[in-house]
Amino acid sequence: MPLYYDDDQTMLAETANQFMAEEGSIKNQLRHWRDRNCKDGFGHALWKQFGEMGFTGMLVGEDDGGLGMGQVEANIVLEEIGRNLTPSPFLSSSVLAATALKHGSNDVKGRWLPDLISGDKVYAVAIDEGPKHRPETIACNAEKSGNGFRLSGKKDFVVYGASSEMIVVAARTSGSDSDDDGVTLFAVPQDAAGMSHDSVRLVDSSMASHITFDGVELDGDSVIGEVDGGREVLNAMLMAGRVGSAAEGVGVARGAMDMTVDYLRQRKQFGKVIGEFQALQHRAAHLYSEVEIARAVTIKAAQLVDGASEKADLMASVAKAKVAKVAGLAVREGVQMHGGIGMTDEYDIGLYMKRDRALQEFLGDQYYHAGRVAELSGY
Amino acid sequence: MSDSDLEAFRAETREWLEANCPPEMREPVRDEGDVYWGGRNASFKSDAQKAWFEACRDKGYTVPEWPKAYGGAGLTPPEGKILRQEMARINARPPLSSFGIWMLGPALLHFGTEGQKQKFLNEIARGEIRWCQGYSEPGSGSDLVSMQTFGEDKGDHWVVNGQKIWTSYADEADWIFCLVRTDKENKYQGITFMLFDMENEGVSTKPIKLISGNSPFCETFMDDVTVPKSYGEDIPGYVGEINRGWDVAKYLLGHEREMISATGGGDRASSLGAVTSRAGLLDPVLRAEMAMFDVDALSFTAMSEKFMDELKARKGHPAQPNMLKYAGTELNKRRHELLMAAGGSAALEWESEESNGGKTARSWLRTKANSIEGGTSEVMLNVISKRILDLPGA
Numbered sequence: 001m002p003l004y005y006d007d008d009q010t011m012l013a014e015t016a017n018q019f020m021a022e023e024g025s026i027k028n029q030l031r032h033w034r035d036r037n038c039k040d041g042f043g044h045a046l047w048k049q050f051g052e053m054g055f056t057g058m059l060v061g062e063d064d065g066g067l068g069m070g071q072v073e074a075n076i077v078l079e080e081i082g083r084n085l086t087p088s089p090f091l092s093s094s095v096l097a098a099t100a101l102k103h104g105s106n107d108v109k110g111r112w113l114p115d116l117i118s119g120d121k122v123y124a125v126a127i128d129e130g131p132k133h134r135p136e137t138i139a140c141n142a143e144k145s146g147n148g149f150r151l152s153g154k155k156d157f158v159v160y161g162a163s164s165e166m167i168v169v170a171a172r173t174s175g176s177d178s179d180d181d182g183v184t185l186f187a188v189p190q191d192a193a194g195m196s197h198d199s200v201r202l203v204d205s206s207m208a209s210h211i212t213f214d215g216v217e218l219d220g221d222s223v224i225g226e227v228d229g230g231r232e233v234l235n236a237m238l239m240a241g242r243v244g245s246a247a248e249g250v251g252v253a254r255g256a257m258d259m260t261v262d263y264l265r266q267r268k269q270f271g272k273v274i275g276e277f278q279a280l281q282h283r284a285a286h287l288y289s290e291v292e293i294a295r296a297v298t299i300k301a302a303q304l305v306d307g308a309s310e311k312a313d314l315m316a317s318v319a320k321a322k323v324a325k326v327a328g329l330a331v332r333e334g335v336q337m338h339g340g341i342g343m344t345d346e347y348d349i350g351l352y353m354k355r356d357r358a359l360q361e362f363l364g365d366q367y368y369h370a371g372r373v374a375e376l377s378g379y
Numbered sequence: 380m381s382d383s384d385l386e387a388f389r390a391e392t393r394e395w396l397e398a399n400c401p402p403e404m405r406e407p408v409r410d411e412g413d414v415y416w417g418g419r420n421a422s423f424k425s426d427a428q429k430a431w432f433e434a435c436r437d438k439g440y441t442v443p444e445w446p447k448a449y450g451g452a453g454l455t456p457p458e459g460k461i462l463r464q465e466m467a468r469i470n471a472r473p474p475l476s477s478f479g480i481w482m483l484g485p486a487l488l489h490f491g492t493e494g495q496k497q498k499f500l501n502e503i504a505r506g507e508i509r510w511c512q513g514y515s516e517p518g519s520g521s522d523l524v525s526m527q528t529f530g531e532d533k534g535d536h537w538v539v540n541g542q543k544i545w546t547s548y549a550d551e552a553d554w555i556f557c558l559v560r561t562d563k564e565n566k567y568q569g570i571t572f573m574l575f576d577m578e579n580e581g582v583s584t585k586p587i588k589l590i591s592g593n594s595p596f597c598e599t600f601m602d603d604v605t606v607p608k609s610y611g612e613d614i615p616g617y618v619g620e621i622n623r624g625w626d627v628a629k630y631l632l633g634h635e636r637e638m639i640s641a642t643g644g645g646d647r648a649s650s651l652g653a654v655t656s657r658a659g660l661l662d663p664v665l666r667a668e669m670a671m672f673d674v675d676a677l678s679f680t681a682m683s684e685k686f687m688d689e690l691k692a693r694k695g696h697p698a699q700p701n702m703l704k705y706a707g708t709e710l711n712k713r714r715h716e717l718l719m720a721a722g723g724s725a726a727l728e729w730e731s732e733e734s735n736g737g738k739t740a741r742s743w744l745r746t747k748a749n750s751i752e753g754g755t756s757e758v759m760l761n762v763i764s765k766r767i768l769d770l771p772g773a
Contacts, residue, residue, distance in 0.1 A: 003685035004694055261768050275770040278761070284770065285763035289702045293675075293682040300681035315677070322678040325671075366674070373677070374670040377650035379660055 001303055003296060005076070012073055015053070016080040023049055024086030026348050033087060034205040040163040041207035042087040050088060051119020059098045059240070064109050065117050066098075070306035071240060075247035075298065082251020085348075085355050087206060089122040089160045091244050091362075097123035099240040100168045100185055103225040103233040111221075112166055112187060124164035125237065126155035126188075126211055133157075133364040135170070135238060137178050140213065142171040142186065149173070149223075151186065151194075151216040159362070161209030162199035165190050169213075170234050173227055183231045185224040192216045204351075204358040239313055242320045242363050243305055246298045249323035249359050253291050253330035256352040260284070260334040267339075280337060287333050294319075294326040314376045321369035324360040331356045388458055392465045399434040401427035405470045409735065414476050417506025419553050432506065435474035442480055442504045445488070449496050450504025456691035478547065479503030479510040483556050485634045486572070486618055486627050494613025499574070511577070513543040513557035513599055514628065521758050523558075524566055524625065530559040530573065530606065536616075537561070537573070539581075539604040545752065549584040549597035552577055559606075562622050572624030573617045575606045591744040592729070592737070633697075635753045636704035651676065651714060659721030672710075672717055679710055698766040705759035708749035715743040 005013060023029075029043055050056050055077050060066020074095055081090060093116060101112055115121035127135050140153030151171055161167060167188045175182030188195065194216040197209040225233040261284055264275035274280055301319035304312040331353035335342040342349050360366065404427055408414060412424050415432055423429040435441050438452060444459045445451025454462060484503055487495055502508040519526040528541025539559055549555070554576050562569030577584075581604040586594035607616045619627045652660065652669040660666045686703055689695035718739060719726045726743075728734035750756040764770045 002688035002692065003681065004689055004692065261770070264770060273771050276772040281764035281768075281770050282757070282760040284768055285705075285760040288763055288768060289706045292699075292702060293678050293706060296682040296685040297678035299685065315681075318674050318677045321671075321674040325674070366671075370667070370670040370674050373650070373673050374652050374666065377653045377673060379650070379652035379655065379666065379669070 001307070003299055003303070005072075009072060009076060013076045013080070016055075016077045017083075019049075019053060020080035020084040020086050024081065024084045024088070026085050026351060030085045030087055030205065030351060039199070039207065041160065041201070041205060042089060042163075046086075047088060047122065048119045050090060050094075051117070055090065056094050056119045057098070057113075057117030059094060059102075060113055060117055061102065064102075064113050066113070071243055071302040072299070072306055074240075074244055075302045078244050078247040079251040079254070082248035082253075082355075082359075083255040085204075085252070085255070085351055089124070089164070091241065091248060092125055092159050093123045093164075095244040096125045096237050096241045097166075097168050099237045100125070100224050100233055101187075103185075103236065104187070105221075107221055108187060108224055115165070121165040122160060122163055123166045123168065124158050124161045124209075125241075126158045126161065126167050126169045127234070127238075127363075128157045129153070129155060131156065133361070133368055135234065138170050138172050138183050139177045140169065140171045142173050142184060142218070144173075145217065148217060148219040149184075149186070151188070151213040151218055153213055155209075155211045155213075157362070158197075158209040158211050160207055161211055162197045162207060167211070168224065168237075170230060173230075175228075180231050182228050183234060184227050185230040185233050186218055186222045187224055188213075188216065188218065188222065192218070202358050204354040206358060235313070238363060239305055239316045242316045242369075243298065243301045245359055245362050246294075246301065246316075246319040246323040249327040249356065250291070250295045250298050252352055252356050252359060253294060253323070253327040256327075256330040256334040256349060256356075257284075257287055257291055259349055259352075260287075260330075260337050263338055274337075283333060283337070287330055290326045290329060294323045297322050314373065317364075317369040317372040317376065320364060321366040321373065324366035324369070327356045328360060328366075385457055385461060389461050389465065392462055395438070396465055396469060396471060399431070399438075400466075400469060400471045401431055403427040404431040404472050404474075406472075407470065408472055410738070413472065415474065415506070416477055416509055416548070416551070417475050418477075418509025418551065419507070420551065421506065421509070431472070432474045436505055439504070441475040441506065442484065442500075445484065445500060445504060449488075449500035460687075460691075475506045477503060477506070477509055478512055478552075479508065482512060482631050482634055483510050483574075486556070486631050489630060490619040490627050492613050492615060494611065495615065495618070498610070498614055508553045509548075509551065511546050511549045511552035511555050511599075513546050513549075513555050515545045516542060517544050521755055523628070524570070526558060526560060526570070528557070528559050528601065529563070530561050530571065532561065535608055537571075537606045537608070539573070539575075539601045539606055541601050543599040543601075544587075545596045546584070546599045547596055549577070549599045550586055555582075555599070556618070558624055558628055565622065567625050568622050570624040570628070571617050571621050572619055572627040573606050574610075575604065575616065579604050579606070581605075589744070590747070591741040593741060593745070632754065633700050636700040636759075651717060655718075655721045658723065665717070665720055669717055669721070672713060676710060676714065679706060682706070696767055698762055701754070701759045701762040702767070704754060705750075705756050705763070708746075709756060711749050712746050715746045719743050 033043055054067055057066035058069040059074055062068040101109055129139055142149040142151045169186045169188050171184055171186060172182055173184040194214045196212045199207055199209045202208055264280055267274045298319045301315040304315050334349045335353055338349050341347050415428055440452055442451040443454045443462050447453040480503060484500060487499055516526045530537035530539045557573050558570050559573050560569055561571040581602040583600045584597040587596050588594050609615055650673045652673055722739050726739040729737035729740060
């Protein structure tokens with residue numbers, strides 16, 4: 001498969017570009033909700049529009065009422081989300097939770113998928129335990145209890161957790177904390193007794209929960225996939241989520257770079273447009289090169305995920321690490337080259353810096369993923 | 380062409396390679412002797428090298444995507460990609476390397492007359508003539524267009540005087556494609572892209588010893604060299620038009636940048652850390668740097684693939700090769716710094732048999748030229764600024 005969009009994908013990119021630039025713009029969404037101190041951190045009306053556009057259920061199979069599209073298509077939407085810093089549960093709900101639910105029984109799918117597809121409800125995922133992403137270790141415990149399970153423990157960085165009707169929780173049902181086996185995924189409804197949220201605002205104005213499960217009773221129907229065999233589903237979720245957040249990061253990097261290059265063409269100092277200075281030109285050109293490379297590897301990783309290639313896992317980590325490095329460079333260069341106004345809240349470039357920081361951390365930063373690349377490569 | 384046709388082509392190709400590529404030709408290239416350059420004075424290092432070259436030549440696989448009439452196999456771009464993938468899969472060596480394939484060929488395919496294509500492309504494809512490139516001069520490096528080598532018009536021929544530098548393997552080449560000033564009044568439209576035999580009277584070469592201890596480049600001197608304007612019917616002694624050689628040169632520089640970014644760059648699917656010895660990984664900070672390098676190198680491999688795909692489909696920005704050249708060469712320099720660090724004192728050995736004649740150290744030094752030859756990194760960044768980012772006054 002060539003590493004560029006086919007006609008359908010090009011059309012989707014145009015549609016998503018226009019939609020996000022208009023409806024999902026920084027002014028209409030991010031600033032709007034942030035300035036109202038919104039407890040959700042995103043707009044439900046926009047999420048409903050995501051549903052009308054067909055974005056919400058794009059990864060869900062056609063047999064289950066979705067569009068049956070792939071990672072490449074989801075990434076197209078995510079890149080536009082990144083470019084416009086559009087706050088939405090798309091990554092958590094439509095990529096991560098949807099990927100988990102694909103592995104669920106028909107009952108599980110029937111209960112949760114229709115509202116996900118319509119955009120009526122939002123779902124979250126609870127993976128991390130502690131401030132760094134280490135999904136190799138799952139300590140949150142679900143012990144057998146009657147016909148079901150009893151869930152106890154803590155989860156962190158559950159993005160939009162407090163606004164979600166259901167949370168996909170990775171828990172341990174047997175073995176010790178670092179075992180591959182013995183992990184089970186549960187669909188935990190928001191109103192489950194014994195679950196409490198400490199919902200906090202993050203640097204990028206998004207909301208994330210610290211969740212405590214205090215003996216939450218779950219029936220057997222809440223299991224997604226196999227009991228003790230959840231690692232495989234978790235890995236599929238992580239892969240989709242990592243490649244997806246890489247695509248969003250590419251969008252953030254491109255948005256920040258475009259804004260900065262525009263600024264270089266306009267700002268005058270010493271009687272010249274500052275874009276005439278070679279010191280700045282070379283930095284901008286270097287940034288351009290890096291952004292192009294990050295974008296290429298993200299498209300490659302998405303194609304490998306869609307092709308169920310054995311290299312997909314490695315390349316997902318390569319893409320996540322590369323994009324984290326490059327988007328970081330883009331926002332740092334962006335703020336520096338904007339000079340003083342780059343430090344003001346009025347200018348958008350600082351918003352890119354904040355979003356990038358949260359996105360880098362989500363599902364593993366460059367250090368985690370570079371380490372993973374080394375391990376997967378056998379050193 | 381349908382997917383099933385392509386899959387059939389893949390199966391055929393796999394079978395053909397299996398039957399024709401000797402096992403010795405599936406070993407990594409160890410030194411210069413393993414590369415077959417062709418030419419009048421060429422000799423084969425082994426029977427396997429000869430057999431592999433001849434099989435490819437007869438099949439048109441020395442230049443698979445050139446038309447059959449010019450010695451190629453006439454493969455479509457998707458077929459060409461499959462052949463490359465299948466060759467890479469078994470680590471098959473290139474059967475023939477040459478500046479004719481990489482540079483003059485593309486220029487002739489684009490600017491050449493039918494007569495030139497028939498003659499020169501077939502000679503290149505069959506490995507009969509080895510070409511070298513005469514571009515840079517001692518006073519004209521990054522500012523190539525300031526070049527002074529002059530051809531005085533004598534009616535049916537020119538008399539050329541001047542000096543070229545950094546002519547790769549000029550001492551072993553049969554013919555040269557050479558930029559010669561033919562109008563001193565006109566900077567850009569006063570250069571002609573000439574073709575002539577290195578055996579012509581007045582041509583002499585002198586190898587330049589580099590910091591690597593090797594001498595892949597020469598100085599080439601032209602002292603009253605006669606260059607005919609024609610080598611026969613429809614075979615001009617220059618490419619494109621007289622005084623418009625700069626157009627050809629610019630086109631070719633694009634190709635050279637692609638080539639350098641594809642071969643000299645970090646375009647390797649294998650991980651650096653994975654091929655490093657255990658001793659080289661003892662230091663956790665070095666291991667971490669290798670991991671970061673592998674992230675960049677694997678990402679760049681995807682970029683190269685995307686670039687090639689877009690090139691075949693005529694998508695993508697025309698100045699994109701400058702970006703690949705810049706990123707690929709900088710990456711390759713980093714790769715060799717890490718190889719030296721991982722190799723430790725063993726990598727410092729310059730002549731010993733164990734070190735294969737100081738291969739690690741010599742290669743490390745060689746890579747420093749990557750970001751100088753074919754346009755420096757700084758020039759690449761200038762071009763990206765101007766042509767892609769549209770920044771003023773670059």
